[in-house]
Amino acid sequence: MFKMINFGSEETPKFHAVVTITVNGETREVIPAFTDYSFKRKNFEKDKLFKSVDKTKILPTLFCFAESRIFIDEGILLHDYTGRELVNLQDIQIPVMVYLDKADNMNLFGLLNEPLPSVIIPCESVAEAYQKVATTAYLSQGASxxxxxxxxxxxSKDELLIQIRQFGNKYEIGGTTAQGYFGLSANTSLLQSKALVMESSTLLGEHxxxxxxxxLFKAMVQAFGVRAAQQTRYVKAINTCISQFNMATIMEALKNIGATEKLQIEKSKCDDKIACLQSLIIEQATLLKHSKE
Structure with missing residues (x-):
């Protein structure tokens, strides 16, 4: 956790946030510094899920810092973790080190036990420091x-979610689209709660x-091609049609989609594709329904 240390006097206090780090086996106290180019950290204050997350499950990480000298020499304004401006660094007895943003630990200050495992990154300029940040950020990846x-x-050992992921992998389609083929639409917050706090409740609704x-996927491929069947808007449209009729009728309607109908959808404007698709399938489903009456 951060320590707030007064580097001023009682009359003119100057508090800054201090952390303990370890570099090459050596433990030291530093003031992590940030600039106007530092990434904006996530605010968890109103995040209900955050309170339930087991912080001991965080994977090991390495914090990266650069010497503050190059930033000062180039006139870059520095501030501490709390946002207080860092000035007259010669009056501060603890080293000021500029934190180099990394996706895996930028939100972990104050959460991990100290000392924080760290490394000092040699940089000849501010540009070089942030090029390293940029390169790392570009090649980093968050969970989709x-x-x-x-x-x-x-x-959470939720068999349905496991099947949806396997389905998406098998047919190379995204999570939202894969859920659609199962007739579901779970939001990311629910999925995160199941992963982070082992939420055992099953997904609600028929599927x-x-x-x-x-x-259904194979019928969509037969009717519109693989590329179309992999798109979320197509499965959303088909689910709307199924809700108005039933799956058996819509599956049969898809068999009646020919080259003319495909061309009609392909030529429709992007915003109109869903409406056009729904209209086309509903028309075929209606014809099937009347033919059986």
Missing amino acids: KDDWVGLGGIV RTFEQAEN
């Missing part, structure tokens, strides 16, 4: 909704089996 589907399934989802 596809990933949260899988994580939520494997952590299709893996076999039913697979049959």
Whole structure:
């Protein structure tokens, strides 16, 4: 946790946030400094899930710092973790080190036990320091909704989520689209809660089996092609049609989609594709329904 140390006097206090780090086995206290180019940290104050997260499950990480000298020499304004400006550094007895943002630990200050494992990154200029930050950020990756589907399934042992992830992997489609083929639409917050706090509650609502989802996907591929079947808007449209009729009728309607109908949808404007698709399928489903009356 941060310590607030007064580097001024009682009359003119100057408090700054101090942390303990370890570099090459040596433990030292430093003031982590930030600039106007530092990443904006996530605010967890109103995040209900954050309070339930087991902080001991965080994977090991390495904090990166650069010497403050190059920033001072180039006139870059520095401030501490609390936002207080860092000036007259010669009057501060503890080293000021500029934190180099990393996706895996930028939100971990104050959460991990100290000393924080760290490394001092040699940089000849501010540009070089932030180029290293930029390169690392570009090659870093956060969890997508596809990933949260899988994580939520494997952590909470939710068989449905595991099947949805397997379905998405098998047919190379995203998490939202894969859920759509199962007739579901779980938001990311729910998926995160299942992964982070091992939420055991099952997804609510009726859903299709893996076999039913697979049959629907294959019917979509037959009707509109693989590329279309992998798109969220197509499965959303088909689910709307199923809700108005039933899956058996819509599956049969998809068999009646020919080259003319496909061309009609392909030529429609992007915003109109869903409406056009729904209209086309509903028309075919209505014709089928009347033919059986």
